[in-house]
Amino acid sequence: MGRKMWVMHGDVDVVGLEQVVKSYGGGLAGVTALRGVSVGFRRGAFTAVMGPSGSGKSTLLHCAAGLDRPTSGSVWLAGRDLARMPEPELTELRRREMGFVFQAFNLVESLTALENITLPFRLSGTRADRAWVREVVARTGLQERVRHRPAALSGGQQQRVAIARALVTRPEIVFADEPTGALDIESGRGVLRLLREAVDDYGQSVVMVTHDAGAAEYADEVVFLADGRVVDTVPHPSAAAVARRLLGLGG
Numbered sequence: 001m002g003r004k005m006w007v008m009h010g011d012v013d014v015v016g017l018e019q020v021v022k023s024y025g026g027g028l029a030g031v032t033a034l035r036g037v038s039v040g041f042r043r044g045a046f047t048a049v050m051g052p053s054g055s056g057k058s059t060l061l062h063c064a065a066g067l068d069r070p071t072s073g074s075v076w077l078a079g080r081d082l083a084r085m086p087e088p089e090l091t092e093l094r095r096r097e098m099g100f101v102f103q104a105f106n107l108v109e110s111l112t113a114l115e116n117i118t119l120p121f122r123l124s125g126t127r128a129d130r131a132w133v134r135e136v137v138a139r140t141g142l143q144e145r146v147r148h149r150p151a152a153l154s155g156g157q158q159q160r161v162a163i164a165r166a167l168v169t170r171p172e173i174v175f176a177d178e179p180t181g182a183l184d185i186e187s188g189r190g191v192l193r194l195l196r197e198a199v200d201d202y203g204q205s206v207v208m209v210t211h212d213a214g215a216a217e218y219a220d221e222v223v224f225l226a227d228g229r230v231v232d233t234v235p236h237p238s239a240a241a242v243a244r245r246l247l248g249l250g251g
């Protein structure tokens with residue numbers, strides 16, 4: 001039944017969560033981070049996930065990306081339920097179909113920018129599409145910096161390397177967790193513009209967790225969480241509307 005419901009949305013949504021519950025620990029010390037979340041992330045769209053601290057944003061992202069398993073419920077991607085997928089298959093699926101951008105960049109310090117960007121190919125033992133690598137490097141404005149190691153790059157440049165690495169395999173979906181959190185406003189805006197262009201020019205699907213109402217303005221839609229539940233979905237958000245909605249949620 002659950003699966004049928006998602007399949008109906010499957011052409012529209014790249015990832016669909018159904019009745020996802022996620023609890024950490026048990027007994028009195030236990031925390032329920034997600035309390036029955038059903039939400040679809042649209043294919044070829046930029047979705048922001050917002051909500052007060054502790055509302056379950058990162059947990060939602062981790063469950064959607066198969067980095068964390070729901071306690072119950074399903075996560076559908078390409079007709080498969082990630083919640084029930086054996087770990088090796090899940091790892092392979094993540095490598096093939098997902099790109100990740102984190103607040104802390106997560107680059108390999110001993111590798112150059114270009115080696116970091118092409119790392120997914122090395123890890124999967126596949127050949128890089130060189131024309132596409134060149135395109136992604138140019139698009140992220142890193143042509144002059146590809147031979148540098150992360151330590152020699154600014155924060156904004158490091159995050160652009162992470163975005164290039166996330167796009168280079170042409171994944172089904174790119175997940176970004178506070179991608180501008182460690183950046184100054186100007187570099188942050190550059191990173192958001194790149195994510196926006198990935199959607200507009202490459203048809204990429206992006207899901208981004210953010211605290212920043214200004215960042216949410218780059219999205220097509222904002223999903224608001226409060227206390228482990230989806231409480232609102234706002235299309236074409238303005239920063240002011242997002243800030244007001246967050247304030248209303250106690251964020």
Ligand SMILES: Nc1ncnc2c1ncn2[C@@H]1O[C@H](COP(=O)(O)OP(=O)(O)OP(=O)(O)O)[C@@H](O)[C@H]1O
Pocket residue numbers: 024025031032033051052053054055056057058059060
């Ligand atoms: N590994 C974990 N073990 C125990 N509790 C956890 C774990 N991860 C998250 N939680 C708890 O689950 C709830 C939701 O956390 P989550 O990090 O998803 O919220 P968030 O909205 O991303 O918060 P923030 O905006 O502060 O990053 C919080 O109460 C948090 O303490």
